[in-house]
Amino acid sequence: MSEQSRIDIQNVTKAYGATRAVNEVNLRIEGGSYCCMIGPSGCGKTTLLRMIAGHEEPSSGKILIGGDDVTTKGTGSRGTALMFQNYALFPHLSLTDNVAFGLKVKGVAKEVRREKAREMLDRVQLLHLADRVPSELSGGQQQRVALARALITNPKVLLLDEPLSALDEFLRLKMRVELKRLQNELGITFIHVTHTQPEAIALADQVVVMDHGIVEQAASPNEVYNRPHSPYVARFMGGQNVLSGKIESLSSGAAVVMTPNGFRHDLKVGLGFSIGDLVNFVVRRDHIHLTDVADLRRNCATGRVINVEYQGTFVKLAIDTGSREEFIAYINDQAYFATPKAVGDVVNVKWGPALNHLLLGTNNSTGNPSED
Amino acid sequence: MSSRSNSAGGRFSSYLQVAPMALLMFTLVGIPLVIVVLLSFWQTDGITIYREFTWSNYASVLNSPVTLALFIKTIKFALITLIITTIIGFTCSYFLVFYVRNLKLQIGLLLVCTIPFWTSDVIRMVSWIPFLGREGIFNSILMRLGLISHPLSVLLYSDFSVVLAYVYLFTLFMIVPIFNSMSKINPNIIEAARDAGASKWMILTNLIVPLCKTGIALGSIFVVTLVMGDFFVVNVMSGGQSASVVSAMKNNIDQLYYPQAAAMAILLVVLVLLLVTAILRVVDIRRELAR
Amino acid sequence: MSQASRKRGFEFYVLAAFFSLFVLFLYGPMLVIFILSFQGPTGGLTFPMRGVSLHWFYDLMTSGRYGDLGGALSRSMILGGLSMLITVIVCFFAGLAFRRRFWGASIIFYLCIISLVVPGILVGLGISQTFQILGLRLYWWLSGLGAHLSWTLPFGLLIMFAVLNRFDSSWEEAARDAGASAWKTLMYVTVPILFPGLIAVALFGFTLSYDEMPRSILTVGGSNTLPIEISNMTTTVTTPALYAIGTVTSVISLLVIGAAFASISIIQKRRARAK
Secondary structure, rough: OOOOOOOOEEEEEEEEEEEEEEEEEEEEEOOOOOOEEOOOOOOHHHHHHHHHHHOOOOOOOEEOOOEEOOOOOOOOOEEEEEOOOOOOHHHHHOOOHHHHHHOOOOOOOOOHHHHHHHHHHOOOOHHHOOOHHHHHHOOOHHHHHHHHHHHHHOOOOOEOOOOOOOOOOOHHHHHHHHHHHHHHHHHEEEEEEEOOHHHHHHHHEEEEEEOEEEEEEEHHHHHEEEEEEOHHHHHHOOOOEEEEEEEEEEEEEEEEOOOOHHHHHEEOOOOOOOOEEEEEEEEEEEOOEOOOOOHOOOOOEEEEEEHHHHHHOOEEEEEEEOOOOOOEEEHHHHHHHOOOOOOOEEEEEOOHHHHHHOOOOOOOOOOOOOOO | HHHHHHHHHHHHHHHHHHHHHHOOOHHHHHHHHHHHHHHHEEEEEEOEEEOOOHHHHHHHHOOOOOHHHHHHHHHHHHHHHHHHHHHHHHHHHHHHHHOOOOOOHHHHHHHHHHHHHOOOHHHHHOOOHHHHOOOOOHEEEEEEEEOOOOOOOOOOOOOOHHHHHHHHHHHHHHHHHHHHHOOOOOOOHHHHHOOOOOOOHHHHHHHHHHHHHHHHHHHHHHHHHHHHHHOOHHHHHHOOOOOOOHHHHHHHHHHOHHHHHHHHHHHHHHHHHHHHHHHHHOHHHHHHHOO | OOHHHHOHHHHHHHHHHHHHHHHHHHHHHHHHHHHHEOOOOOOOOOOOOOOEHHHHHHHHOOOOOOOOOOOOOHHHHHHHHHHHHHHHHHHHHHHHHOOOOOHHHHHHHHHHHHHHHHHHHHHHHHHHHHHHOOOOOOHHHHHHHHHHHHHHHHHHHHHHHHHHHHOOHHHHHHHHHHOOOHHHHHHHHHHHHHHHEEEEEHHHHHHHOOOOOHHOOOOOOOOOOOOHHHHHHHHOOOOOOOHHHHHHHHHHHHHHHHHHHHHHHHHHHHHHHOO
């Protein structure tokens, strides 16, 4: 199964006039994996998904599914099924006929396809509503029907275009679990387009972060979150502070970097750097501690508190360290409430040198630093 | 997003899909109107038409003292009808949108106003005859009430009956577009205005009327073009005493003076297009409809 | 307006009265000629009724005074049917095409608008003169049908725009995604979903053609349609037979309207409720 449902995207470009929605993308999605494509709106993730589904044709490049070149093959005959963002359930058909639609167009006899559709509806726990029409269903139910309709033809690859965006918070979390469970059960490839970071991290085996039609980073969630490729990825995925500075000293790949506000940081840079180079790096927002002035030597920062947000298990402090971006620290709530801070207080923070991670990529756009 | 899909194949199928429409519109509207324009420059002796260029059709139309009077009369009919239909159309829409609570009832009542659209204009106009004649229903009611001692003859076969028939026939063309733009007004805007202390009258004049501009403009285009294109109502309802540009043109056609009729028609069309452009200057209907 | 819904004030009653008067104004005269068409044989064009009879309907059918009304009626019905059929098919596909941008779209759009704005008799003149120049004879089923289409097609296209406004093209994509060919997508998804809208287009196609008069006068050749016959009768006939023909043609129109509305509401009810 996994070989058959592997997807290879080779040098794929989609141009609309002068603008390139997808720009020379190379990507392999392993068969049977759960892949999340993430990025701000207009980054090309939906266009890429629609090219895999066959609703758009690449301007150049190739798309292979299970090793077969399907670049110009029509949609519906390449083993993919797309679940639409607004579900696109047929308003004139009952749930049974909606789900059976893929079999109907393949010429499956009425009784056979209805039986199969009912089995599939049972699987998504909607058999009791089989004779209803879509307008009578709630959003969550409609989504499950759309899922059943997409799965009825036994696709090798299920493509999901922002499947959870129309649901409320509670349903979103519930459906997230169901999607993951379903993917485990079926063992087919899921490609899920989203713009919410927790969704991608929670679901994916592979996260593909896109921006301006380019894949910025494609890796495991752990890798993307802890070892982002560029300032953009770090900011978009969240949980990190992006800092930059000049290499002050260097010995066998270990550098000391001086930030413009006068603090030094230990950073592993590897080969190919020299003293005076400007580098970007990140520091995870958790694992940061409040400290006294005396302790300030390396891997630390100081500044005025500009915002305090209590988050339940931790406190989010926004600190103005004199750089353009505010420095965010997630402080353990017990530690914080031992010495609470007020807006305007000057605080010092420090962290372990291992938390500093060098950013190799240069994409420095702010992306969408939302944290929802 | 889907609108941009399958660009090359999509464009081809677009052309295939629109081809019958394009073909029919070109042969039934495009070419015939070009012929009319040509016709207005051709010569005639009242029997045969010679395809030779002349300005004389326009010259005779423009030099005739009747022409100016006809145009003024036509514009007068159009303006009076426009004012009355706008007032009725706005008031009825205002009632339907803001005073009818039940949405189904609202749509139902609008439908009641529009059903006559699908029936015959000729018959609807004829249906005024038993009301307006010297022995008609109005005169007998007024006499029985003692308001008049002799039957009024001004009711039928007069400018009054012409305008009455226009209002009767064309008001629904005003109600539907005004209703349409009025029902799109977000109720929160009105709540906000009331919160800010605006009176009902201020809400009406400062909010609702400006927000219905598109509907009023669209309805005005319908009413103006319908009145200015009419020859039948003015002929029958005025008893042949009044005339409009098109009814005069119809007389020319009946006497086989096609080129003069064409020249007159072209002048009228130019006037209508000027009026429509003027209305479009005030309101950008295409942009408003796209909202 | 929520304030109005809390308490019905003075304005409500004023506006309701105004609206009721307007509806009375709209339907009263038609109701009157409907009643007067059942006038007794000695009755005149206005009240009082001198008995109730079907005399004038009978007179319409049997008397030779009114010309070929039966022929005119059947021609109008045939023209209405043909216009309806052509309008629905042509406007349906044209509407689908207009969802994409293509060269010439605005030319066709403006031709439609022009056809609606220009006096109808002028379009009739143009069509008849075009036939003249081409050396063709005028026939009601050819030049007459063409004149009717110049009126019904633009309306049909505008209605299709409104209908397609609420059509989500991802339905078609979903069908293609499930493996449906272009033809199957059309037959299983696009047409069934748009069906109520197509009935509306059909209603316009039939009634606009059936009642069309100004464009027909110069284009039907020797054989008149019903509206032309009736408009001739308005100046020559001074008996309630005029009302009788009015009742006949209005009843036909109302039956068509009723059938269209009924089928639309049946389809929509079926869609909104469990089968």
